[in-house]
Amino acid sequence: MTNQTDAFENALLSLNKIAAKKLISEIAQAEGAMQCVEKIVVPVMERIGSKWEEGNVALSQLYMSGRICEEIVDTILPSVDPARKREPNMAIVVFNDYHFLGKRIVYTMLRASGFELLDYAQSTDIEALAVRVKEDNVKLLLVSVLMLNSALRIKSLIERIKLTSPETKIVVGGAPFRFDPQLWQEIGADAMGKNASEAVDIVTTFMEKIA
Amino acid sequence: MTTEMTSLQRVLTTLGHQEPDRVPLFLLVTMHGAKELGLSIQEYFSKAENVVEGQLRMRQKYRNDCIYSFFYAPVEVEAWGSDVIYREDGPPNSGRPIIRKPEDIKYIEPPKVKETPCLIKVLEATQQLKAKIGDDAPIIATAISPFSLPVMQMGFDKYIELMYEHPDLFDRLMKMNEEFCVEWSNAQLEAGATAICYFDPVSSTTVTPREMYLESGFKIAKRTIARIKGPTATHLASGRSLPVLNDISQTGTAAIGISVLEDLTEVKAACKGKLTVLGNLNGVEMRKWTPDQAEAIVKEAIAKAGPGGGYILADNHGEIPWQVPEETLLAISESVHKWGRYPLNWSIDESDEA
Numbered sequence: 001m002t003n004q005t006d007a008f009e010n011a012l013l014s015l016n017k018i019a020a021k022k023l024i025s026e027i028a029q030a031e032g033a034m035q036c037v038e039k040i041v042v043p044v045m046e047r048i049g050s051k052w053e054e055g056n057v058a059l060s061q062l063y064m065s066g067r068i069c070e071e072i073v074d075t076i077l078p079s080v081d082p083a084r085k086r087e088p089n090m091a092i093v094v095f096n097d098y099h100f101l102g103k104r105i106v107y108t109m110l111r112a113s114g115f116e117l118l119d120y121a122q123s124t125d126i127e128a129l130a131v132r133v134k135e136d137n138v139k140l141l142l143v144s145v146l147m148l149n150s151a152l153r154i155k156s157l158i159e160r161i162k163l164t165s166p167e168t169k170i171v172v173g174g175a176p177f178r179f180d181p182q183l184w185q186e187i188g189a190d191a192m193g194k195n196a197s198e199a200v201d202i203v204t205t206f207m208e209k210i211a
Numbered sequence: 212m213t214t215e216m217t218s219l220q221r222v223l224t225t226l227g228h229q230e231p232d233r234v235p236l237f238l239l240v241t242m243h244g245a246k247e248l249g250l251s252i253q254e255y256f257s258k259a260e261n262v263v264e265g266q267l268r269m270r271q272k273y274r275n276d277c278i279y280s281f282f283y284a285p286v287e288v289e290a291w292g293s294d295v296i297y298r299e300d301g302p303p304n305s306g307r308p309i310i311r312k313p314e315d316i317k318y319i320e321p322p323k324v325k326e327t328p329c330l331i332k333v334l335e336a337t338q339q340l341k342a343k344i345g346d347d348a349p350i351i352a353t354a355i356s357p358f359s360l361p362v363m364q365m366g367f368d369k370y371i372e373l374m375y376e377h378p379d380l381f382d383r384l385m386k387m388n389e390e391f392c393v394e395w396s397n398a399q400l401e402a403g404a405t406a407i408c409y410f411d412p413v414s415s416t417t418v419t420p421r422e423m424y425l426e427s428g429f430k431i432a433k434r435t436i437a438r439i440k441g442p443t444a445t446h447l448a449s450g451r452s453l454p455v456l457n458d459i460s461q462t463g464t465a466a467i468g469i470s471v472l473e474d475l476t477e478v479k480a481a482c483k484g485k486l487t488v489l490g491n492l493n494g495v496e497m498r499k500w501t502p503d504q505a506e507a508i509v510k511e512a513i514a515k516a517g518p519g520g521g522y523i524l525a526d527n528h529g530e531i532p533w534q535v536p537e538e539t540l541l542a543i544s545e546s547v548h549k550w551g552r553y554p555l556n557w558s559i560d561e562s563d564e565a
Contacts, residue, residue: 150301
């Protein structure tokens with residue numbers, strides 16, 4: 001697998017979509033689509049995420065790698081495929097501010113890891129968001145922000161959501177949480193993802209516990 | 212050096228990589244002026260006079276070594292036709308992007324600076340500030356780099372896709388943005404600004420790999436900065452700079468805003484004699500600092516980057532969050548005045564002891 005993961009990582013970081021696609025198609029055919037996602041795609045995306053965390057890969061590479069992976073995984077494991085992990089319900093939202101890149105990367109990485117999730121786009125309205133979480137029976141809500149004021153306002157969002165959906169877990173992410181590692185606890189979140197690959201890990205763990 | 216310098220003398224001396232009387236303090240406060248005047252953030256930025264009064268009061272209260280004529284980042288895309296979304300407790304955000312699909316780039320034109328009301332307001336504030344402050348303190352204006360402005364013009368994800376997938380349209384957008392950035396920067400200098408803070412977070416290796424930067428952001432910065440008729444300080448707004456510091460020093464800029472993610476000692480060594488270091492207090496954590504913590508952090512930053520000059524103490528993002536209380540800002544200022552006085556013999560003694 002090491003040669004294959006290295007080759008896939010190289011293909012992604014050099015944005016060689018054709019090579020990446022060919023490699024994954026061959027492995028998926030030989031070993032099965034979900035097996036290929038779990039053994040190749042997810043570890044490589046985690047590795048790229050860690051390299052970004054260490055300052056050795058740029059955000060633009062992380063984003064483009066995620067896009068390529070999402071496209072490839074959509075081919076070998078279409079969104080209607082029963083092997084996709086869609087239960088329990090999960091949703092993602094940009095809260096209070098208007099910076100979408102972080103959410104887009106996490107959404108892409110989760111889909112590239114075989115998850116299906118609801119995209120709530122952007123919301124500033126705590127009440128509407130809490131109602132939607134309840135109606136959709138969302139068990140895990142991922143909240144992305146860029147601004148400090150938005151991060152602090154998540155506290156009110158969490159308090160409101162827990163009133164009507166006490167079981168729902170809230171995972172937060174975004175720049176303010178990277179610059180203040182205790183902030184997620186201060187606002188009452190259940191977890192914080194420092195980057196998209198951490199978000200995938202957290203989601204995997206939570207989903208196993210919740211399911 | 213014991214004679215008290217003016218703020219401007221202090222800053223110019225440190226930019227010349229010599230020790231002034233004290234480490235200069237750039238407390239880059241934008242929204243705190245609104246608090247001081249008892250106005251909402253939206254109301255505050257609606258009139259040049261408010262910002263003038265706010266900045267003058269901030270300088271007096273915190274003994275700040277600069278006037279910051281920056282209003283809010285989206286003012287530039289507002290000039291291009293975008294909306295601005297105000298918040299009660301944070302900086303305004305840009306609204307719907309003006310470029311919704313790459314092809315839109317073929318049909319947009321840059322605004323004319325001196326005919327655009329939101330930019331005229333900033334220029335009026337700069338003129339009034341210059342009339343009040345004279346040569347006592349530098350007025351730091353800002354311009355978003357041509358390479359970074361598209362994050363607000365089209366959204367970050369779409370911009371990354373443009374960079375990789377539509378090189379012709381990327382080039383066209385950069386040409387327009389360069390013209391706008393030069394015109395906007397020079398208009399602010401003409402209005403009385405001393406220097407331009409060239410905000411360029413996309414050039415950080417946090418966002419763009421070095422190889423790509425050398426082919427894009429670097430060349431753009433070199434061309435643009437050469438046409439700006441005054442000194443510039445490049446700011447990467449919390450992004451990492453170490454792998455491209457030497458490259459940035461070749462763009463013609465005089466200073467660099469540093470992220471808290473990087474070690475000041477390492478950065479100072481890499482910048483020595485080439486770039487003045489600006490930074491790198493953690494603005495996000497700052498809201499929770501006690502006065503003692505603020506003093507310890509300021510002292511540590513001065514010990515690492517102060518010796519030899521070429522250092523200005525500031526936050527790491529280029530804007531202090533609204534949530535940072537006055538007491539903390541006062542403690543930071545007090546600490547710079549206490550520990551920043553040259554020669555920094557105490558830092559040498561303490562490092563000898565260690």
